[in-house]
Amino acid sequence: MERAMQLLGNSSMLEYAAIGAALLISATAVYLWTSRGQLYRQLAERQRMILDTAAGSGLLGPAPAALPSFEEYIAVVPNILPVDTLERIVAETETLVATERTYLPTHKQGGTVAYETLCQSAPSVVALYLSPAMHDVISRIVGARVMPTPLHDQSSCSVLFYERPGDHIGWHYDHNFYKGRHFTVLIPLVNRGHDADGLSAAKLMAKVGREERTIPTPPNHMIVFEGNKIVHKVTPIRDGERRVVLSMTFCTDPRNSLVQGIARRIKDTAFFGIRALWT
Known part of the structure:
Protein backbone atom coordinates (compact mmCIF):
# COMPACT_ATOMS: atom_id res chain seq x y z
CA MET A 1 0.00 0.00 0.00
CA GLY A 56 13.92 62.62 -54.29
CA SER A 57 17.50 61.64 -53.49
CA GLY A 58 17.97 59.76 -56.76
CA LEU A 59 19.62 56.72 -55.20
CA LEU A 60 19.36 54.71 -58.41
CA GLY A 61 20.00 57.44 -60.96
CA PRO A 62 18.53 57.37 -64.48
CA ALA A 63 17.13 53.99 -65.49
CA PRO A 64 19.26 52.15 -68.07
CA ALA A 65 18.01 52.88 -71.57
CA ALA A 66 18.43 49.27 -72.68
CA LEU A 67 17.72 46.36 -70.38
CA PRO A 68 18.82 42.75 -70.89
CA SER A 69 16.53 39.92 -71.88
CA PHE A 70 15.06 37.77 -69.12
CA GLU A 71 14.20 34.91 -71.43
CA GLU A 72 16.56 32.57 -69.57
CA TYR A 73 15.34 33.76 -66.13
CA ILE A 74 18.62 35.55 -65.40
CA ALA A 75 19.99 38.96 -66.41
CA VAL A 76 22.99 41.16 -65.60
CA VAL A 77 23.04 44.97 -65.57
CA PRO A 78 26.49 46.56 -65.16
CA ASN A 79 27.11 49.79 -63.24
CA ILE A 80 23.60 49.93 -61.84
CA LEU A 81 24.27 52.48 -59.08
CA PRO A 82 25.66 56.01 -59.31
CA VAL A 83 29.14 56.21 -57.80
CA ASP A 84 28.02 58.29 -54.81
CA THR A 85 25.22 55.84 -53.98
CA LEU A 86 27.58 52.88 -54.20
CA GLU A 87 30.12 54.60 -51.95
CA ARG A 88 27.43 55.49 -49.40
CA ILE A 89 26.09 51.93 -49.29
CA VAL A 90 29.56 50.41 -49.05
CA ALA A 91 30.37 52.79 -46.18
CA GLU A 92 27.21 51.70 -44.34
CA THR A 93 27.88 48.00 -44.79
CA GLU A 94 31.44 48.41 -43.51
CA THR A 95 30.02 49.52 -40.15
CA LEU A 96 27.87 46.42 -39.74
CA VAL A 97 29.16 44.24 -36.95
CA ALA A 98 26.11 42.05 -36.30
CA THR A 99 27.13 39.48 -38.90
CA GLU A 100 25.54 36.09 -38.22
CA ARG A 101 27.97 33.35 -39.18
CA THR A 102 26.50 30.08 -40.39
CA TYR A 103 28.11 26.77 -41.20
CA LEU A 104 26.31 23.85 -42.82
CA PRO A 105 28.86 21.10 -43.49
CA THR A 106 29.63 20.65 -47.22
CA HIS A 107 26.96 23.22 -48.20
CA LYS A 108 27.34 26.69 -46.71
CA GLN A 109 29.75 28.87 -44.79
CA GLY A 110 29.58 32.64 -44.50
CA GLY A 111 28.19 35.69 -42.76
CA THR A 112 24.82 37.40 -43.16
CA VAL A 113 23.25 40.60 -41.87
CA ALA A 114 19.45 40.42 -41.69
CA TYR A 115 16.84 42.90 -42.90
CA GLU A 116 15.84 44.04 -39.43
CA THR A 117 19.47 44.96 -38.67
CA LEU A 118 19.73 46.90 -41.93
CA CYS A 119 16.55 48.82 -41.06
CA GLN A 120 18.24 49.99 -37.89
CA SER A 121 21.79 50.54 -39.16
CA ALA A 122 21.90 50.94 -42.96
CA PRO A 123 19.26 53.44 -44.13
CA SER A 124 20.69 53.88 -47.64
CA VAL A 125 20.54 50.12 -48.22
CA VAL A 126 16.91 49.98 -47.11
CA ALA A 127 16.02 53.12 -49.10
CA LEU A 128 17.43 51.51 -52.25
CA TYR A 129 15.47 48.31 -51.63
CA LEU A 130 12.22 50.23 -51.10
CA SER A 131 12.88 52.67 -53.93
CA PRO A 132 10.10 52.84 -56.55
CA ALA A 133 12.83 53.39 -59.15
CA MET A 134 14.42 50.05 -58.21
CA HIS A 135 11.04 48.31 -58.36
CA ASP A 136 10.44 49.80 -61.79
CA VAL A 137 13.77 48.61 -63.19
CA ILE A 138 13.29 45.07 -61.86
CA SER A 139 9.71 45.01 -63.16
CA ARG A 140 10.87 46.04 -66.62
CA ILE A 141 13.55 43.35 -66.65
CA VAL A 142 11.35 40.45 -65.54
CA GLY A 143 8.22 41.60 -67.37
CA ALA A 144 5.97 41.68 -64.30
CA ARG A 145 5.17 44.25 -61.65
CA VAL A 146 7.20 43.46 -58.51
CA MET A 147 7.20 44.66 -54.93
CA PRO A 148 9.39 44.04 -51.87
CA THR A 149 8.83 40.88 -49.89
CA PRO A 150 7.50 41.44 -46.34
CA LEU A 151 9.44 43.07 -43.53
CA HIS A 152 9.36 39.93 -41.39
CA ASP A 153 11.18 37.95 -44.10
CA GLN A 154 14.79 38.26 -42.95
CA SER A 155 16.01 37.56 -46.50
CA SER A 156 13.99 40.40 -48.04
CA CYS A 157 17.07 42.58 -47.92
CA SER A 158 20.32 41.29 -46.48
CA VAL A 159 24.07 41.64 -46.85
CA LEU A 160 26.17 38.54 -47.48
CA PHE A 161 29.79 38.41 -46.35
CA TYR A 162 32.36 36.05 -47.84
CA GLU A 163 35.52 36.97 -45.96
CA ARG A 164 36.95 33.88 -44.29
CA PRO A 165 38.80 31.19 -46.24
CA GLY A 166 36.31 28.63 -47.51
CA ASP A 167 33.21 30.85 -47.30
CA HIS A 168 30.85 29.59 -50.00
CA ILE A 169 27.42 28.16 -50.69
CA GLY A 170 26.71 24.99 -52.64
CA TRP A 171 24.24 24.37 -55.45
CA HIS A 172 20.74 25.45 -54.48
CA TYR A 173 17.54 27.13 -55.61
CA ASP A 174 16.09 30.22 -53.96
CA HIS A 175 12.74 28.64 -53.25
CA ASN A 176 9.57 30.66 -53.60
CA PHE A 177 7.60 31.02 -50.36
CA TYR A 178 4.97 33.36 -51.82
CA LYS A 179 1.89 33.01 -54.01
CA GLY A 180 3.32 35.15 -56.79
CA ARG A 181 6.62 34.87 -58.65
CA HIS A 182 9.78 35.46 -56.64
CA PHE A 183 13.04 37.08 -57.79
CA THR A 184 16.51 37.44 -56.30
CA VAL A 185 18.57 40.56 -56.99
CA LEU A 186 22.28 40.68 -56.12
CA ILE A 187 24.54 43.73 -56.20
CA PRO A 188 28.18 42.99 -55.29
CA LEU A 189 29.50 45.88 -53.21
CA VAL A 190 33.03 44.62 -52.62
CA ASN A 191 34.85 41.91 -54.55
CA ARG A 192 38.60 41.85 -54.30
CA GLY A 193 41.06 39.02 -54.40
CA HIS A 194 44.01 37.37 -56.07
CA ASP A 195 42.63 36.65 -59.53
CA ALA A 196 44.17 38.39 -62.54
CA ASP A 197 41.17 40.74 -62.73
CA GLY A 198 41.55 41.65 -59.05
CA LEU A 199 38.43 39.74 -58.06
CA SER A 200 38.07 36.96 -55.51
CA ALA A 201 37.81 33.23 -56.08
CA ALA A 202 34.18 33.39 -54.91
CA LYS A 203 32.45 32.95 -58.28
CA LEU A 204 28.71 32.95 -58.84
CA MET A 205 27.91 29.88 -60.91
CA ALA A 206 24.50 29.22 -62.45
CA LYS A 207 23.02 26.38 -64.47
CA VAL A 208 21.13 27.99 -67.32
CA GLY A 209 19.38 25.34 -69.34
CA ARG A 210 21.99 22.63 -69.86
CA GLU A 211 24.89 25.06 -69.54
CA GLU A 212 26.88 25.88 -66.41
CA ARG A 213 27.92 29.53 -66.50
CA THR A 214 30.11 31.85 -64.47
CA ILE A 215 28.11 35.02 -63.84
CA PRO A 216 30.29 38.14 -63.61
CA THR A 217 30.12 39.77 -60.18
CA PRO A 218 32.43 42.80 -60.08
CA PRO A 219 31.24 45.58 -57.78
CA ASN A 220 28.14 47.45 -58.93
CA HIS A 221 26.89 44.78 -61.33
CA MET A 222 23.27 43.84 -60.70
CA ILE A 223 22.27 40.21 -61.18
CA VAL A 224 18.54 39.47 -61.40
CA PHE A 225 17.23 35.91 -61.52
CA GLU A 226 14.16 33.86 -60.75
CA GLY A 227 15.58 31.79 -57.94
CA ASN A 228 13.28 28.78 -58.13
CA LYS A 229 14.19 28.31 -61.80
CA ILE A 230 17.96 28.90 -61.64
CA VAL A 231 20.13 26.58 -59.56
CA HIS A 232 23.27 28.40 -58.48
CA LYS A 233 26.23 28.38 -56.11
CA VAL A 234 29.19 30.49 -54.97
CA THR A 235 32.63 28.87 -55.01
CA PRO A 236 34.90 29.08 -51.92
CA ILE A 237 36.79 32.28 -51.26
CA ARG A 238 40.52 32.21 -50.50
CA ASP A 239 42.58 33.60 -47.67
CA GLY A 240 43.05 37.37 -47.92
CA GLU A 241 40.04 37.88 -50.22
CA ARG A 242 36.74 39.61 -49.53
CA ARG A 243 33.34 39.64 -51.20
CA VAL A 244 30.33 41.57 -49.87
CA VAL A 245 27.00 41.31 -51.67
CA LEU A 246 23.71 43.14 -51.23
CA SER A 247 20.93 40.59 -51.64
CA MET A 248 17.31 41.65 -52.24
CA THR A 249 14.16 39.69 -52.97
CA PHE A 250 11.04 40.84 -54.79
CA CYS A 251 7.74 39.17 -55.59
CA THR A 252 4.59 39.75 -57.59
CA ASP A 253 2.29 38.75 -54.71
CA PRO A 254 3.57 38.90 -51.10
CA ARG A 255 0.83 36.69 -49.69
CA ASN A 256 1.64 33.14 -48.65
CA SER A 257 -0.05 30.07 -47.26
CA LEU A 258 0.50 28.70 -43.76
CA VAL A 259 2.71 25.95 -45.17
CA GLN A 260 4.76 28.45 -47.20
CA GLY A 261 5.21 30.65 -44.14
CA ILE A 262 6.44 27.77 -42.00
CA ALA A 263 8.80 26.59 -44.75
CA ARG A 264 10.22 30.10 -45.13
CA ARG A 265 10.93 30.34 -41.39
CA ILE A 266 12.66 26.96 -41.35
CA LYS A 267 14.80 27.98 -44.34
CA ASP A 268 15.78 31.24 -42.64
CA THR A 269 17.16 29.40 -39.61
CA ALA A 270 20.08 28.33 -41.85
CA PHE A 271 21.02 32.01 -42.26
CA PHE A 272 19.73 33.80 -39.17
CA GLY A 273 19.50 31.17 -36.45
CA ILE A 274 16.60 29.92 -34.37
CA ARG A 275 15.05 33.37 -33.96
CA ALA A 276 13.87 33.14 -37.58
CA LEU A 277 11.13 30.79 -36.36
CA TRP A 278 9.49 33.75 -34.61
CA THR A 279 9.38 36.10 -37.61
Whole structure:
Protein backbone atom coordinates (compact mmCIF):
# COMPACT_ATOMS: atom_id res chain seq x y z
CA MET A 1 0.00 0.00 0.00
CA GLU A 2 2.78 2.37 0.95
CA ARG A 3 4.60 1.50 -2.29
CA ALA A 4 1.46 2.25 -4.31
CA MET A 5 1.04 5.62 -2.61
CA GLN A 6 4.68 6.46 -3.36
CA LEU A 7 4.22 5.60 -7.03
CA LEU A 8 1.05 7.68 -7.13
CA GLY A 9 2.91 10.61 -5.60
CA ASN A 10 5.73 10.32 -8.13
CA SER A 11 3.19 10.18 -10.95
CA SER A 12 1.51 13.34 -9.68
CA MET A 13 4.84 15.11 -9.49
CA LEU A 14 5.59 14.16 -13.10
CA GLU A 15 2.18 15.44 -14.17
CA TYR A 16 2.76 18.74 -12.37
CA ALA A 17 6.21 19.01 -13.96
CA ALA A 18 4.76 18.36 -17.42
CA ILE A 19 2.02 20.94 -16.88
CA GLY A 20 4.58 23.45 -15.63
CA ALA A 21 6.83 22.85 -18.63
CA ALA A 22 3.88 23.25 -21.01
CA LEU A 23 2.87 26.52 -19.34
CA LEU A 24 6.45 27.80 -19.49
CA ILE A 25 6.76 26.94 -23.18
CA SER A 26 3.40 28.58 -23.92
CA ALA A 27 4.32 31.72 -21.99
CA THR A 28 7.68 31.91 -23.77
CA ALA A 29 6.01 31.54 -27.16
CA VAL A 30 3.50 34.29 -26.37
CA TYR A 31 6.28 36.57 -25.15
CA LEU A 32 8.37 35.97 -28.27
CA TRP A 33 5.46 36.56 -30.64
CA THR A 34 4.45 39.71 -28.77
CA SER A 35 7.96 41.15 -28.61
CA ARG A 36 8.60 40.36 -32.29
CA GLY A 37 5.31 42.01 -33.23
CA GLN A 38 6.33 45.15 -31.37
CA LEU A 39 9.73 45.07 -33.09
CA TYR A 40 8.15 44.88 -36.54
CA ARG A 41 5.85 47.80 -35.78
CA GLN A 42 8.91 49.82 -34.83
CA LEU A 43 10.76 48.71 -37.96
CA ALA A 44 7.78 49.60 -40.16
CA GLU A 45 7.86 53.11 -38.71
CA ARG A 46 11.61 53.18 -39.29
CA GLN A 47 11.01 52.23 -42.93
CA ARG A 48 8.60 55.13 -43.37
CA MET A 49 11.16 57.54 -41.93
CA ILE A 50 13.86 56.19 -44.25
CA LEU A 51 11.61 56.59 -47.29
CA ASP A 52 10.61 60.12 -46.30
CA THR A 53 14.26 61.09 -45.85
CA ALA A 54 15.34 59.46 -49.13
CA ALA A 55 12.50 60.91 -51.22
CA GLY A 56 13.92 62.62 -54.29
CA SER A 57 17.50 61.64 -53.49
CA GLY A 58 17.97 59.76 -56.76
CA LEU A 59 19.62 56.72 -55.20
CA LEU A 60 19.36 54.71 -58.41
CA GLY A 61 20.00 57.44 -60.96
CA PRO A 62 18.53 57.37 -64.48
CA ALA A 63 17.13 53.99 -65.49
CA PRO A 64 19.26 52.15 -68.07
CA ALA A 65 18.01 52.88 -71.57
CA ALA A 66 18.43 49.27 -72.68
CA LEU A 67 17.72 46.36 -70.38
CA PRO A 68 18.82 42.75 -70.89
CA SER A 69 16.53 39.92 -71.88
CA PHE A 70 15.06 37.77 -69.12
CA GLU A 71 14.20 34.91 -71.43
CA GLU A 72 16.56 32.57 -69.57
CA TYR A 73 15.34 33.76 -66.13
CA ILE A 74 18.62 35.55 -65.40
CA ALA A 75 19.99 38.96 -66.41
CA VAL A 76 22.99 41.16 -65.60
CA VAL A 77 23.04 44.97 -65.57
CA PRO A 78 26.49 46.56 -65.16
CA ASN A 79 27.11 49.79 -63.24
CA ILE A 80 23.60 49.93 -61.84
CA LEU A 81 24.27 52.48 -59.08
CA PRO A 82 25.66 56.01 -59.31
CA VAL A 83 29.14 56.21 -57.80
CA ASP A 84 28.02 58.29 -54.81
CA THR A 85 25.22 55.84 -53.98
CA LEU A 86 27.58 52.88 -54.20
CA GLU A 87 30.12 54.60 -51.95
CA ARG A 88 27.43 55.49 -49.40
CA ILE A 89 26.09 51.93 -49.29
CA VAL A 90 29.56 50.41 -49.05
CA ALA A 91 30.37 52.79 -46.18
CA GLU A 92 27.21 51.70 -44.34
CA THR A 93 27.88 48.00 -44.79
CA GLU A 94 31.44 48.41 -43.51
CA THR A 95 30.02 49.52 -40.15
CA LEU A 96 27.87 46.42 -39.74
CA VAL A 97 29.16 44.24 -36.95
CA ALA A 98 26.11 42.05 -36.30
CA THR A 99 27.13 39.48 -38.90
CA GLU A 100 25.54 36.09 -38.22
CA ARG A 101 27.97 33.35 -39.18
CA THR A 102 26.50 30.08 -40.39
CA TYR A 103 28.11 26.77 -41.20
CA LEU A 104 26.31 23.85 -42.82
CA PRO A 105 28.86 21.10 -43.49
CA THR A 106 29.63 20.65 -47.22
CA HIS A 107 26.96 23.22 -48.20
CA LYS A 108 27.34 26.69 -46.71
CA GLN A 109 29.75 28.87 -44.79
CA GLY A 110 29.58 32.64 -44.50
CA GLY A 111 28.19 35.69 -42.76
CA THR A 112 24.82 37.40 -43.16
CA VAL A 113 23.25 40.60 -41.87
CA ALA A 114 19.45 40.42 -41.69
CA TYR A 115 16.84 42.90 -42.90
CA GLU A 116 15.84 44.04 -39.43
CA THR A 117 19.47 44.96 -38.67
CA LEU A 118 19.73 46.90 -41.93
CA CYS A 119 16.55 48.82 -41.06
CA GLN A 120 18.24 49.99 -37.89
CA SER A 121 21.79 50.54 -39.16
CA ALA A 122 21.90 50.94 -42.96
CA PRO A 123 19.26 53.44 -44.13
CA SER A 124 20.69 53.88 -47.64
CA VAL A 125 20.54 50.12 -48.22
CA VAL A 126 16.91 49.98 -47.11
CA ALA A 127 16.02 53.12 -49.10
CA LEU A 128 17.43 51.51 -52.25
CA TYR A 129 15.47 48.31 -51.63
CA LEU A 130 12.22 50.23 -51.10
CA SER A 131 12.88 52.67 -53.93
CA PRO A 132 10.10 52.84 -56.55
CA ALA A 133 12.83 53.39 -59.15
CA MET A 134 14.42 50.05 -58.21
CA HIS A 135 11.04 48.31 -58.36
CA ASP A 136 10.44 49.80 -61.79
CA VAL A 137 13.77 48.61 -63.19
CA ILE A 138 13.29 45.07 -61.86
CA SER A 139 9.71 45.01 -63.16
CA ARG A 140 10.87 46.04 -66.62
CA ILE A 141 13.55 43.35 -66.65
CA VAL A 142 11.35 40.45 -65.54
CA GLY A 143 8.22 41.60 -67.37
CA ALA A 144 5.97 41.68 -64.30
CA ARG A 145 5.17 44.25 -61.65
CA VAL A 146 7.20 43.46 -58.51
CA MET A 147 7.20 44.66 -54.93
CA PRO A 148 9.39 44.04 -51.87
CA THR A 149 8.83 40.88 -49.89
CA PRO A 150 7.50 41.44 -46.34
CA LEU A 151 9.44 43.07 -43.53
CA HIS A 152 9.36 39.93 -41.39
CA ASP A 153 11.18 37.95 -44.10
CA GLN A 154 14.79 38.26 -42.95
CA SER A 155 16.01 37.56 -46.50
CA SER A 156 13.99 40.40 -48.04
CA CYS A 157 17.07 42.58 -47.92
CA SER A 158 20.32 41.29 -46.48
CA VAL A 159 24.07 41.64 -46.85
CA LEU A 160 26.17 38.54 -47.48
CA PHE A 161 29.79 38.41 -46.35
CA TYR A 162 32.36 36.05 -47.84
CA GLU A 163 35.52 36.97 -45.96
CA ARG A 164 36.95 33.88 -44.29
CA PRO A 165 38.80 31.19 -46.24
CA GLY A 166 36.31 28.63 -47.51
CA ASP A 167 33.21 30.85 -47.30
CA HIS A 168 30.85 29.59 -50.00
CA ILE A 169 27.42 28.16 -50.69
CA GLY A 170 26.71 24.99 -52.64
CA TRP A 171 24.24 24.37 -55.45
CA HIS A 172 20.74 25.45 -54.48
CA TYR A 173 17.54 27.13 -55.61
CA ASP A 174 16.09 30.22 -53.96
CA HIS A 175 12.74 28.64 -53.25
CA ASN A 176 9.57 30.66 -53.60
CA PHE A 177 7.60 31.02 -50.36
CA TYR A 178 4.97 33.36 -51.82
CA LYS A 179 1.89 33.01 -54.01
CA GLY A 180 3.32 35.15 -56.79
CA ARG A 181 6.62 34.87 -58.65
CA HIS A 182 9.78 35.46 -56.64
CA PHE A 183 13.04 37.08 -57.79
CA THR A 184 16.51 37.44 -56.30
CA VAL A 185 18.57 40.56 -56.99
CA LEU A 186 22.28 40.68 -56.12
CA ILE A 187 24.54 43.73 -56.20
CA PRO A 188 28.18 42.99 -55.29
CA LEU A 189 29.50 45.88 -53.21
CA VAL A 190 33.03 44.62 -52.62
CA ASN A 191 34.85 41.91 -54.55
CA ARG A 192 38.60 41.85 -54.30
CA GLY A 193 41.06 39.02 -54.40
CA HIS A 194 44.01 37.37 -56.07
CA ASP A 195 42.63 36.65 -59.53
CA ALA A 196 44.17 38.39 -62.54
CA ASP A 197 41.17 40.74 -62.73
CA GLY A 198 41.55 41.65 -59.05
CA LEU A 199 38.43 39.74 -58.06
CA SER A 200 38.07 36.96 -55.51
CA ALA A 201 37.81 33.23 -56.08
CA ALA A 202 34.18 33.39 -54.91
CA LYS A 203 32.45 32.95 -58.28
CA LEU A 204 28.71 32.95 -58.84
CA MET A 205 27.91 29.88 -60.91
CA ALA A 206 24.50 29.22 -62.45
CA LYS A 207 23.02 26.38 -64.47
CA VAL A 208 21.13 27.99 -67.32
CA GLY A 209 19.38 25.34 -69.34
CA ARG A 210 21.99 22.63 -69.86
CA GLU A 211 24.89 25.06 -69.54
CA GLU A 212 26.88 25.88 -66.41
CA ARG A 213 27.92 29.53 -66.50
CA THR A 214 30.11 31.85 -64.47
CA ILE A 215 28.11 35.02 -63.84
CA PRO A 216 30.29 38.14 -63.61
CA THR A 217 30.12 39.77 -60.18
CA PRO A 218 32.43 42.80 -60.08
CA PRO A 219 31.24 45.58 -57.78
CA ASN A 220 28.14 47.45 -58.93
CA HIS A 221 26.89 44.78 -61.33
CA MET A 222 23.27 43.84 -60.70
CA ILE A 223 22.27 40.21 -61.18
CA VAL A 224 18.54 39.47 -61.40
CA PHE A 225 17.23 35.91 -61.52
CA GLU A 226 14.16 33.86 -60.75
CA GLY A 227 15.58 31.79 -57.94
CA ASN A 228 13.28 28.78 -58.13
CA LYS A 229 14.19 28.31 -61.80
CA ILE A 230 17.96 28.90 -61.64
CA VAL A 231 20.13 26.58 -59.56
CA HIS A 232 23.27 28.40 -58.48
CA LYS A 233 26.23 28.38 -56.11
CA VAL A 234 29.19 30.49 -54.97
CA THR A 235 32.63 28.87 -55.01
CA PRO A 236 34.90 29.08 -51.92
CA ILE A 237 36.79 32.28 -51.26
CA ARG A 238 40.52 32.21 -50.50
CA ASP A 239 42.58 33.60 -47.67
CA GLY A 240 43.05 37.37 -47.92
CA GLU A 241 40.04 37.88 -50.22
CA ARG A 242 36.74 39.61 -49.53
CA ARG A 243 33.34 39.64 -51.20
CA VAL A 244 30.33 41.57 -49.87
CA VAL A 245 27.00 41.31 -51.67
CA LEU A 246 23.71 43.14 -51.23
CA SER A 247 20.93 40.59 -51.64
CA MET A 248 17.31 41.65 -52.24
CA THR A 249 14.16 39.69 -52.97
CA PHE A 250 11.04 40.84 -54.79
CA CYS A 251 7.74 39.17 -55.59
CA THR A 252 4.59 39.75 -57.59
CA ASP A 253 2.29 38.75 -54.71
CA PRO A 254 3.57 38.90 -51.10
CA ARG A 255 0.83 36.69 -49.69
CA ASN A 256 1.64 33.14 -48.65
CA SER A 257 -0.05 30.07 -47.26
CA LEU A 258 0.50 28.70 -43.76
CA VAL A 259 2.71 25.95 -45.17
CA GLN A 260 4.76 28.45 -47.20
CA GLY A 261 5.21 30.65 -44.14
CA ILE A 262 6.44 27.77 -42.00
CA ALA A 263 8.80 26.59 -44.75
CA ARG A 264 10.22 30.10 -45.13
CA ARG A 265 10.93 30.34 -41.39
CA ILE A 266 12.66 26.96 -41.35
CA LYS A 267 14.80 27.98 -44.34
CA ASP A 268 15.78 31.24 -42.64
CA THR A 269 17.16 29.40 -39.61
CA ALA A 270 20.08 28.33 -41.85
CA PHE A 271 21.02 32.01 -42.26
CA PHE A 272 19.73 33.80 -39.17
CA GLY A 273 19.50 31.17 -36.45
CA ILE A 274 16.60 29.92 -34.37
CA ARG A 275 15.05 33.37 -33.96
CA ALA A 276 13.87 33.14 -37.58
CA LEU A 277 11.13 30.79 -36.36
CA TRP A 278 9.49 33.75 -34.61
CA THR A 279 9.38 36.10 -37.61
